Each structure stands twice: as C-alpha cells, then as structure tokens.
Amino acid sequence: MFKDFIKTLKNHKRVAVFSHIRPDGDCVGAQVALSKWLTDQGYDVTAYNDDDVSDNMEWLTEIVTINKPTEEQYRQADIVILVDGNATHRFGEMKEWQDTYQKPIMIVDHHPEPEDGFDCLVSVPSASSTCELIYKLYEETGIDKIDENTAKALYTGIITDTGSLQFDSVTPETVEIVADLLRRGDFKPDEVINKIYSNKTINQFQLLGMALNTISLHEDNQFAVMHVTKEMMSATGTTNSDTEGFVNYPLSIKGVKIAIIFKDLEEEGVKMSLRSRSDIDVNVWARELGGGGHKKAAGAWHKGPLKQAIADTLDIGKKQL
Numbered sequence: 038m039f040k041d042f043i044k045t046l047k048n049h050k051r052v053a054v055f056s057h058i059r060p061d062g063d064c065v066g067a068q069v070a071l072s073k074w075l076t077d078q079g080y081d082v083t084a085y086n087d088d089d090v091s092d093n094m095e096w097l098t099e100i101v102t103i104n105k106p107t108e109e110q111y112r113q114a115d116i117v118i119l120v121d122g123n124a125t126h127r128f129g130e131m132k133e134w135q136d137t138y139q140k141p142i143m144i145v146d147h148h149p150e151p152e153d154g155f156d157c158l159v160s161v162p163s164a165s166s167t168c169e170l171i172y173k174l175y176e177e178t179g180i181d182k183i184d185e186n187t188a189k190a191l192y193t194g195i196i197t198d199t200g201s202l203q204f205d206s207v208t209p210e211t212v213e214i215v216a217d218l219l220r221r222g223d224f225k226p227d228e229v230i231n232k233i234y235s236n237k238t239i240n241q242f243q244l245l246g247m248a249l250n251t252i253s254l255h256e257d258n259q260f261a262v263m264h265v266t267k268e269m270m271s272a273t274g275t276t277n278s279d280t281e282g283f284v285n286y287p288l289s290i291k292g293v294k295i296a297i298i299f300k301d302l303e304e305e306g307v308k309m310s311l312r313s314r315s316d317i318d319v320n321v322w323a324r325e326l327g328g329g330g331h332k333k334a335a336g337a338w339h340k341g342p343l344k345q346a347i348a349d350t351l352d353i354g355k356k357q358l
C-alpha cells in the first residue's frame with residue numbers, strides 16, 4: 038500500500054506534514070504517528086495546522102508539536118504530506134502557497150474521490166480512518182516501531198472516526214488493529230477515552246439542552262434537523278467546537294435516516310454536519326452544497342440565513358429519497 042509513498046519520499050529531506058483545518062482526532066492522531074515514523078526514518082519533519090487543536094487533544098501535541106505554518110516555512114519544505122483530506126482547500130493557507138511553490142504533494146486519506154494533481158496518493162475510502170492507514174505503514178515497515186505514544190495517537194484516530202468502533206466502516210481488521218495497539222502501547226482504553234470524551238463542561242450540556250429542543254422531523258420522520266445559533270452559544274458561554282457530537286442525538290431517533298445539525302455562525306455563514314444511518318449518501322448531498330466528506334458523515338457551508346440554509350438543504354436531500 039505504501040510502496041509508492043516510500044519511493045516518492047526518497048531523496049527528499051525536509052517534510053511538511055499537514056492535518057486538515059478544524060482538526061479532529063483522526064487527522065491529529067495520523068499526523069502525530071506519521072511524523073514520528075518520518076523522524077524515525079531520518080527525515081527532517083515539521084507538523085502543521087492553521088487552526089488550534091482542541092483542549093481534549095492537546096496531549097497529542099506534546100508527543101509531536103503542531104505549528105501554524107508560514108509561507109517561508111512552506112517555501113523551505115522539500116515535500117508535503119496531507120493527512121485525512123482529499124483536496125488542498127481542506128488544509129488552509131497552504132493551498133495558495135502551493136500555487137506559487139509547486140511542491141511535490143502526497144496524501145494519506147480515506148475520503149472518496151480525491152482531487153487531481155497529487156504526486157502520490159494513498160487513498161482508501163473503505164478504511165475506517167486515516168489512522169488505520171498509518172498503522173499499515175508501520176505494519177509494512179516495522180510494526181515494532183509502534184511505541185506507547187504512537188499506539189495512543191493511532192487509537193485516538195480510529196476510536197473518534199468510528200464512533201468508538203460503532204460505524205459500518207469498522208471491519209474485523211479494524212478491531213484487530215485496535216487490539217494490537219492496546220497490546221503494543223500497554224495502555225487501558227480509559228486512559229485515552231477520558232482525555233478525549235470525559236472533559237465536558239456544564240456549559241456544553243446547557244447548549245446541548247437548547248439544541249435538543251430545536252429538533253424537528255421532516256419527510257415522514259426520515260430527516261431530523263437540529264440547530265444551534267450564536268445567541269445560544271453566547272447565552273451558555275460556548276463556541277462552535279462545543280457542538281461536537283450533538284448531531285448523534287437526532288440521528289438515534291427511531292426511523293431517522295439522516296440527521297443534520299446547522300450551526301448559525303452569522304457573518305461566517307451556516308456550517309452544517311450531515312450524518313446518515315441509511316443508504317443515503319451524505320457526501321453526494323454535501324457536495325451539492327460545495328462541501329464533502331464520506332457516505333455516512335459529511336459537512337458543508339451555506340451563506341445563510343439559517344432558515345434558508347435549512348430549506349435549501351432539505352430540498353436537495355428530498356431528491357435522494
């Protein structure tokens with residue numbers, strides 16, 4: 038799987054590893070584990086992200102520092118690796134710098150239909166997570182190199198991208214990989230799970246309470262819609278990132294095939310997260326709105342206002358029924 042990847046890397050020294058903007062557990066876990074692998078292979082590695090990593094994943098940045106990139110740093114890199122995203126626009130400012138400097142770029146990713154123009158793609162849409170792919174890189178090149186920190190980073194990505202091993206992207210092999218990570222890292226699940234999930238604030242629950250009250254059902258109860266506004270966030274002292282996981286509540290309503298949370302960020306627009314518990318492909322749906330993602334989890338932006346965003350989005354979805 039990584040033959041071309043390793044070949045393309047050769048003869049380069051300075052490697053810039055990017056994770057996608059608004060980073061999640063999978064992209065950060067993969068970035069950390071891949072950066073460790075590259076360092077171990079003798080490359081001069083720097084990890085980058087335009088955005089801050091959320092508090093619950095800060096411990097991962099103690100394993101490998103993640104820096105905000107500058108144009109000058111980009112100019113100095115010999116080769117660029119993008120993890121957990123299929124298009125350069127998902128990685129922030131580097132998209133513009135790439136137009137100028139034309140660096141060789143490789144991706145390691147599991148989103149369908151990657152954009153053209155990469156020098157090497159390790160693109161496996163059937164993989165549960167990008168971390169599962171990075172595990173395979175270790176497997177192909179020396180599995181014993183997985184130490185405690187690498188195991189915890191990869192574990193984080195697999196667990197967060199699979200809803201704790203519940204999604205249909207999970208295969209027996211995914212579970213075997215998780216077992217192997219627990220063994221090699223010699224840690225208990227709750228050491229990582231507590232850091233990632235058990236650090237919620239009362240404010241988040243107050244926001245969740247408000248959001249649950251907005252749930253409405255459409256198209257014969259097949260679509261569930263939830264929303265959060267800036268007003269609700271300021272009333273509860275929360276921000277956009279505090280809505281992580283909210284969409285799973287409407288998705289678990291009996292008979293619901295699709296759940297969408299709309300986040301009205303006012304001047305920025307309306308950000309939506311779509312989740313499917315059926316054959317309906319929310320990647321196709323999100324792409325019609327200029328976004329993307331996977332069959333079962335995708336996201337997009339709408340210019341707003343909120344009511345219009347909800348109406349337009351439901352109109353697109355109806356066509357898929």
Ligand code: 5GP
Nearest residue numbers: 309310311328329330331334335336337338
């Ligand atoms: P989330 O809803 O958790 O933000 O994202 C779910 C999935 O959709 C992720 O795989 C993410 O990469 C993708 N995604 C979320 N927002 C966007 C977006 O605005 N554009 C694109 N292309 N993909 C998105």
Ligand code: MN
Nearest residue numbers: 063121167198
């Ligand atoms: Mn992912």
